Amino acid sequence: MLKATKESKGPDDGRRGDIVRAAARLFRDKGYDGASMRAIANAVGMQCGSPFYHFASKQDILVAVVEEGLRQGLEKTRAVISPSLIAREQFLALVKVHLSIILEEGNDFIPVMLYNWRCLDDMHQRRLIATKDEYDAIWQDAINALAKDGLIQSEPKFARLMILGSMNFMVTWYKQRPGDSLETLADKVVQFCLCS
């Protein structure tokens, strides 16, 4: 009786969630245009027309991927926010969680958003940008605190763009190696960004 019934609206439940995850993987690997509906369908063992039982269009699948990414990202990010942390430790925690969001295997949603944003209709962009702004606001607060402690010297708004940009671009070059962890990487990011 504790299990979700058919009324469950969990975004990754059932076949719909399978499609979203498979699409995210394929969009990340081949791009939105490069991943065909047939490839997405086959990746979850369906025939080529069947995803359209769950989604009205390919565009709607992309929207679902980005929404799921923002939802998970905001959830994980809010979970490491703690007023008791000093600025540097709060920043390190944010860097760690962001690196896991964009680099950890299976976390394809945010990379898809970052590199396929322009494939979204204007309407969907406008709607989703509000959630993106929430994400940015969390970072801005943490970076403002760094500035107050003298740990960065740039304008905090510019620093946010540089910091998130340098991490987001890691998607294009980071290859997971057995030796090093994302924790080590996070330490290096903090060391690079802060002057102390």
Added chain:
Amino acid sequence: MLKATKESKGPDDGRRGDIVRAAARLFRDKGYDGASMRAIANAVGMQCGSPFYHFASKQDILVAVVEEGLRQGLEKTRAVISPSLIAREQFLALVKVHLSIILEEGNDFIPVMLYNWRCLDDMHQRRLIATKDEYDAIWQDAINALAKDGLIQSEPKFARLMILGSMNFMVTWYKQRPGDSLETLADKVVQFCLCS
């Protein structure tokens, strides 16, 4: 008699060059898969089959775009290298030229390379990566000099990835405003990256 004759091999001469420039613009705006051969042809006033008189395939146009980007990029970058500059000034000069390469209007080649690299065949990737490495080596030298002067505290190789990554990601968010110049932006980048 000083003008180039039909023997000229200048990469941007004539209709071939027109195609490469138009394709770069479209690849940047819509992505490699999103820009059709018909759109490229029409952008230079050709019919849909005519670009194939100049290029064997769409892939070959992408290769030409990336090659032209690397050629121009290396040329402009080498032009600002000067052993007489102190580390910080050399770094500023490199940042300035890199920002112009990726953000100035009409400079679509390197952005296409950065965001459509995976659309290149493995063979072409392998061949072009050698030139990319030359590019990186110039930056690495300049950043090693910064480290020697104590202006950065990270490992120089990691610093290079962070610095170029933060700039390369600007392609996704920078909008040219009438007020501010790339020079101002370059100053801010240097201020953020160096601890002094």
Added chain:
DNA sequence: CCTACCGATCGGTAGG
């Protein structure tokens, strides 16, 4: 969710 199919568009080609 499958079967069978649609019109549109794709990259590319032959012949001139």
Added chain:
DNA sequence: CCTACCGATCGGTAGG
């Protein structure tokens, strides 16, 4: 470099 066309593949749909 244009004309006219090719086979393949695309996103999407009707009917069950």
